[in-house]
Amino acid sequence: MSILKKLIKINFIAFIKDDATILAQKVVARNNKILHTENLSFDDEEEFENFIKKSFIENTQTYVSTTINSLAQGCVDSCNHSKYKELGINIDNIKILCIDNKFSIFVGLYELNKTKKDNERFLLDYLFSPFALTHSFNKKTPNSLYILTTKMFASILIYEQNNIPKYSNIICFEDLDNHDTSAQSVDNSADEDDNDIEDIEDIESIEDIEDIEDIETDIDTTLDDEELQDETEIDADKLKTEMERTQYEMEIVEFLKNSLKEYYENYSNNFVENIYLLHNQNISTKFTKIIQDELFLEIKPQQIDLLETINNLAIKESNV
Amino acid sequence: MYSFTTPKPKSIFAEDTKIWLIFILAVSALMVGFSLFLLTKAYFYHKQTFELKEKIIQNKANITQLTKKKNFILLQKELATKIYVNNELLKNGVKNLLDLIPDPITLTNIQIQKNSLIIYGVTPTKDVYNTLLLPPLESIFTQTKTNFYQMKNGWYRFESINNLKEEEQ
Numbered sequence: 467m468s469i470l471k472k473l474i475k476i477n478f479i480a481f482i483k484d485d486a487t488i489l490a491q492k493v494v495a496r497n498n499k500i501l502h503t504e505n506l507s508f509d510d511e512e513e514f515e516n517f518i519k520k521s522f523i524e525n526t527q528t529y530v531s532t533t534i535n536s537l538a539q540g541c542v543d544s545c546n547h548s549k550y551k552e553l554g555i556n557i558d559n560i561k562i563l564c565i566d567n568k569f570s571i572f573v574g575l576y577e578l579n580k581t582k583k584d585n586e587r588f589l590l591d592y593l594f595s596p597f598a599l600t601h602s603f604n605k606k607t608p609n610s611l612y613i614l615t616t617k618m619f620a621s622i623l624i625y626e627q628n629n630i631p632k633y634s635n636i637i638c639f640e641d642l643d644n645h646d647t648s649a650q651s652v653d654n655s656a657d658e659d660d661n662d663i664e665d666i667e668d669i670e671s672i673e674d675i676e677d678i679e680d681i682e683t684d685i686d687t688t689l690d691d692e693e694l695q696d697e698t699e700i701d702a703d704k705l706k707t708e709m710e711r712t713q714y715e716m717e718i719v720e721f722l723k724n725s726l727k728e729y730y731e732n733y734s735n736n737f738v739e740n741i742y743l744l745h746n747q748n749i750s751t752k753f754t755k756i757i758q759d760e761l762f763l764e765i766k767p768q769q770i771d772l773l774e775t776i777n778n779l780a781i782k783e784s785n786v
Numbered sequence: 787m788y789s790f791t792t793p794k795p796k797s798i799f800a801e802d803t804k805i806w807l808i809f810i811l812a813v814s815a816l817m818v819g820f821s822l823f824l825l826t827k828a829y830f831y832h833k834q835t836f837e838l839k840e841k842i843i844q845n846k847a848n849i850t851q852l853t854k855k856k857n858f859i860l861l862q863k864e865l866a867t868k869i870y871v872n873n874e875l876l877k878n879g880v881k882n883l884l885d886l887i888p889d890p891i892t893l894t895n896i897q898i899q900k901n902s903l904i905i906y907g908v909t910p911t912k913d914v915y916n917t918l919l920l921p922p923l924e925s926i927f928t929q930t931k932t933n934f935y936q937m938k939n940g941w942y943r944f945e946s947i948n949n950l951k952e953e954e955q
Contacts, residue, residue, distance in 0.1 A: 526798065565787070573790055594790070
């Protein structure tokens with residue numbers, strides 16, 4: 467079977483949901499070699515479902531992968547269940563994946579089953595944690611923080627001396643209303659809520675936020691002018707997008723700050739020396755500068771292809 | 787192991803390909819089976835042919851033997867017929883010979899051989915013998931020789947030796 471698998475073409479389809487749109491990447495591989503890569507976009511789930519079915523008809527060896535976007539997941543620097551008990555995590559309600567017998571990734575069973583059910587129609591094969599994706603970019607440098615930012619989530623992994631993640635945190639942007647809860651993630655502590663509020667207040671004092679407020683005032687002024695109504699509408703959309711983007715960036719800054727604070731307070735005294743910002747969308751230099759100013763640390767941005775990363779993991783999992 | 791889910795088992799072949807493969811395999815199996823059957827049959831036919839050839843050789847040998855036997859029997863039969871004919875001839879000859887003997891002459895001994903006939907008997911006179919018996923004997927045999935011996939009562943014992951020539955046989 468394994469010999470046959472080396473001879474035949476295998477399709478790997480990675481997908482992520484971006485609002486109503488589904489972004490997918492189809493990779494055709496054979497014997498560890500990628501033969502063809504195709505990036506696709508689908509307007510609705512039905513269209514994507516048909517594409518998956520068509521792919522299965524064309525080639526039965528088709529593996530579909532995606533990520534699980536849930537707050538109820540994390541990383542523990544051990545595979546031992548007693549460590550979970552120490553952290554107050556009930557192992558009966560989670561699924562644990564032990565990675566290289568060094569550390570483990572877990573997810574809540576409810577969230578896992580829900581994601582599986584939601585994606586049942588797409589004949590899902592692999593479901594990866596954002597932490598697994600983040601870990602795949604580990605450069606094995608000590609005291610490093612890796613933050614993987616996507617439109618749906620941002621995940622943080624902090625490595626100390628060894629290559630075992632010491633700290634993990636995740637935030638999901640689909641559920642921004644519950645951001646406070648998400649920021650707490652699995653490593654929540656009683657004091658965090660207060661800290662978060664303080665952090666938000668800090669952010670509000672940043673000059674960039676003030677600029678946004680100015681922009682909003684400008685919009686109001688423009689709206690009064692009837693002759694320029696159409697232009698105003700376009701500008702308003704653009705500004706709205708800008709605002710959303712700024713809000714997103716601020717969320718990430720806040721998330722990063724909270725995570726680092728929590729790490730220093732509860733996990734380690736070692737100073738984080740490197741911050742790798744893994745992103746799959748163009749980020750502004752302004753954003754990098756904000757983080758640098760806030761954390762007094764140099765940020766090393768690295769543009770990644772999230773779908774490609776998912777597919778690479780799927781290829782690794784399939785052992786093609 | 788980075789995935790929370792295990793991929794579904796995937797067959798290398800699609801459902802319709804599977805059906806085709808099963809059909810092709812079944813047909814191939816049937817063909818192989820049929821060819822094996824033919825090979826087995828051919829082997830047994832070959833074996834049977836060999837056995838029959840051996841039987842033919844054996845039968846031919848038997849036929850030769852039987853022909854020899856038949857020839858021998860035919861020879862025997864011929865011989866038997868010859869003997870029978872000879873016996874018949876002899877019987878007729880003896881009968882004819884006895885018919886030849888006239889009443890006054892009495893035979894005491896007859897020796898019949900292949901080419902000769904020796905007759906011993908008693909005759910009242912030599913003339914009786916010479917007139918009644920000698921002429922028929924001379925007409926049958928090529929050479930006839932008679933010896934007379936006078937008895938006390940005046941009659942004669944005679945010994946008639948009759949031969950046939952070798953060339954005539």
